[in-house]
Amino acid sequence: MLQEEQHNQWRKDMAPYERPHIKHSVWQIINSVVPFLLLWSAAYLSLSVSYWITLPLAVAAGGFLVRIFIIFHDCCHKSFFKNRMANEIVGTLFGILTCVPYLQWRHSHSVHHATSGNLDKRGTGDIWTLTVEEYLSSSWIRRLFYRLYRNPFSMFVIGPIYVFLLEYRFNRKKAGTKERFNTYITNVGIIGGAGLLCWLLGWQQFLLIQGPIFLISGSIGIWLFYVQHQFEDTYFEGEENWDFVKAAMHGSSFYKLPKVLHFITGNIGYHHIHHLSPRVPNYYLEKVHSSNAKLRDVQTITLLTSLKSLRFRFWSEQSKKFVGFKDLKQFSFKRKA
Secondary structure (H helix, E strand, O other): OHHHHHHHHHHHHHHHHOOOOHHHHHHHHHHHHHHHHHHHHHHHHHOOOOHHHHHHHHHHHHHHHHHHHHHHHHHHOOOOOOOHHHHHHHHHHHHHHHOOOHHHHHHHHHHHHHHOOEHHHOOOOOOOOEEHHHHHOOOHHHHHHHHHHHOHHHHHHHHHHHHHHHHHHOOOOOOOHHHHHHHHHHHHHHHHHHHHHHHHHOHHHHHHHHHHHHHHHHHHHHHHHHHOOOOOOOOOEOOOOOOHHHHHHHHOOEEOOOHHHHHHOOOOOEHHHHHHOOOOOHHHHHHHHHHOHHHHOOOEEOHHHHHHHHHOOEEEOOOOEEEOHHHHHHHHHHHHO
C-alpha cells in the first residue's frame, strides 16, 4: 500500500512536466543545430591550416550530434512537441542527420521501454545480454560470437559502423508501409546529403570531417545506452515477477555527469526518470529528478564508476548481479556440482 502511494506521488510530481513547451523545444533545436553547423563549417575551413585543428572541432561537432539525437529520441516518444506531425517531421529530418530511420527506431525503442529488465522479453531495442546459465549451455560458436559482441572494441568502434550505416538501412520484417517508406526517405536523405557535400567540398574533405563526427557520436550514443542499463546491481526479472516501476527505478541508472556533459547528452543521464515517464521532455528531466527525494534514491554512477561496467558480461540469476568472464569458473564449478 505504501509503495502504491509513493508511485502515485511520483506520478503527481511528474505530471506538470509531461507537457512539452514549444519555446523550450524550438530553443533546443537552435542551440543544438546551429553550433553543430558552425563547428562543421569551421572544421572544413581548418583543413587548409592543420588537421590537428580540424579533429577537435569534429569531436565537438560529434558531441552536438548526440544532442541532436536526443531531440530525435524525444520526438519518437512524442514528448518534444504536442503536435504529432511536428514530432514526425523533426524526427525524420534529425533521423537523416543521425543516420537513424524515425519510425523504425520508434518501434524498437518503444519495445525497449515496455520490456527493459524483463528476462523473457529480451532481443528488441536492447543490448544482447545472456544469463550465466544461458552462456554455459551455449555452443562454442555462440559463445565465441557473444564474446566478440561484448568486446569493447566491437561494441563501441565496430558497433556504430554496423548499426548506423548498415543495420538501420533495412526495414524489419513486419514493418508496415508507412514505416518502410520512412526508412527509404531516410536512406535517400543520407545518400543525397552526403553526395551533395562530396560534390561541393570533395569526398576526401567530407570523410575527414564527417568520419570522426560519426564515430564519436555513434560511440557515445552506444556507450550511453549501454552504461545506463548494464551496471552491477541493475534489475532483471522473469515475466511473472517483472515490474515496470522497479525496472525504471532500479534497472536504469542516474548517470551523474558534469553540467556540460548533461547539456551535450540532453540530460539522458537522468535515465530512471526517462523510463518512469518517457513523455517528459529531456529539458525537464533534471527538474523532475529534483522534485522528489524518492526519485533521487536510485543507483548513481559517475564517469569513473561507469567504467566498471566494461567488465560486465552476464547476468547472474543467482546473485542478481552482472558478472564478468573471470567469474565464470565458480559458476561452472557449481553447475557441475
